[in-house]
Amino acid sequence: MTLEILDAHPSPSAHLDAIKAVVEAALDCVQCCTSCADACLAEDGEMDLAHCIRTDLDCADVCAATATVVVRQTQPSTDLVRAQVQACKAACETCAASCEEHAETHEHCRICAECCRTCADACDRLLAAL
Amino acid sequence: MTLEILDAHPSPSAHLDAIKAVVEAALDCVQCCTSCADACLAEDGEMDLAHCIRTDLDCADVCAATATVVVRQTQPSTDLVRAQVQACKAACETCAASCEEHAETHEHCRICAECCRTCADACDRLLAAL
Amino acid sequence: MTLEILDAHPSPSAHLDAIKAVVEAALDCVQCCTSCADACLAEDGEMDLAHCIRTDLDCADVCAATATVVVRQTQPSTDLVRAQVQACKAACETCAASCEEHAETHEHCRICAECCRTCADACDRLLAAL
């Protein structure tokens, strides 16, 4: 990820390392959650993956919005950044918990849960820094 | 907006009217905030619209994610819905406040602020119902 | 939809009516396709809705991007607008065809197919005007 572009911003934030970690993890979650939902759709069998797909889709959408809000450095609103990062943490924890139930059966669920935990941790560290 | 599709869901939520209002208002905000940011870019003159553009872009992204999370009725996580709707309310209030500063000079800012206030109110009503 | 904000743009396009129709139809598709995918997930029974869900998700994503590209009036690239509107038409036609297979069984598929056909028609009219 070409995160050094953030170092070229004319007025970067004080918490640039924590921000970069959220941006990277959130965009990785967009990809993992979209892929996991799609792989769940293609699975045969009786296991009910509807809840897993639903949490994947929510998590992908929330992470995409969080990445773009957090990447912006120009005159940010701390209240909005905090609220969106909290929503992102909630989305990632919900999705991780759902994917972990299928982690032993489906490798894509195991990988996706790991992506989501990484992003939830990055959100936590940014929330602590704000 | 073809919101009657939500009435065709096999397991609709208890708060369907409040949900429909958020979905409609949030997608209207995606359009208004994207258009206002773009119109601000095309304005001549010395007024600094950078803050207005930034809050427009955040609001469009957050409202888009909120609309899709809230539209989903299958096994929702109330914690995530609440957190995302709170972030949406924060985004709309931030953007409305910024656009209101230019509402007398720029008609697109006046309209966009109104869109955002409508969406913030819809978020409030859904938060009260959850 | 607060489409009069486009009339307040300092340098509006020549094809504003065709543009407004695409913006409105594409955002309606974001909502219909997201809702149809979610309703499909909640359906019991043996019918295979995986293809329908997949085309719904693609259509929602492509329509969202198309709406924001088309709403922007400031120094547009006609090549990009044309390519994105063509992709939108392809997404809507693919999704409509898939939903139409289930339209008699699932009301949400019937409504979603109608949304997608409306958007494909709006794309056609804008492509003819460009």
Place this chain on the structure above:
Amino acid sequence: MTLEILDAHPSPSAHLDAIKAVVEAALDCVQCCTSCADACLAEDGEMDLAHCIRTDLDCADVCAATATVVVRQTQPSTDLVRAQVQACKAACETCAASCEEHAETHEHCRICAECCRTCADACDRLLAAL
């Protein structure tokens, strides 16, 4: 980027390496173009960056939709994938050309142009494989 999740899909595509390259490059473009638009907003001075910001915003939106469409492996529509990847290539080439005009003055424009060229190349290779 956790692209090995695509290897865990129950029915992966024939062109998985070309697909992975587009997904990675497109999500990198979402981040670069969002960051470049935001950095342009914060720049002082007389240079007109409106066109650069506009192409950045389009490119971020189109790349985000392309990444999720391309990541999905379940029963894809080749027509839609091709149309969306062509739109992505157009968005990246438009944005790269605009950013290259400012590459000597603004490091974020130089980095963003490079991101966009990488993504346009990945799109070309996937189009050749389809």
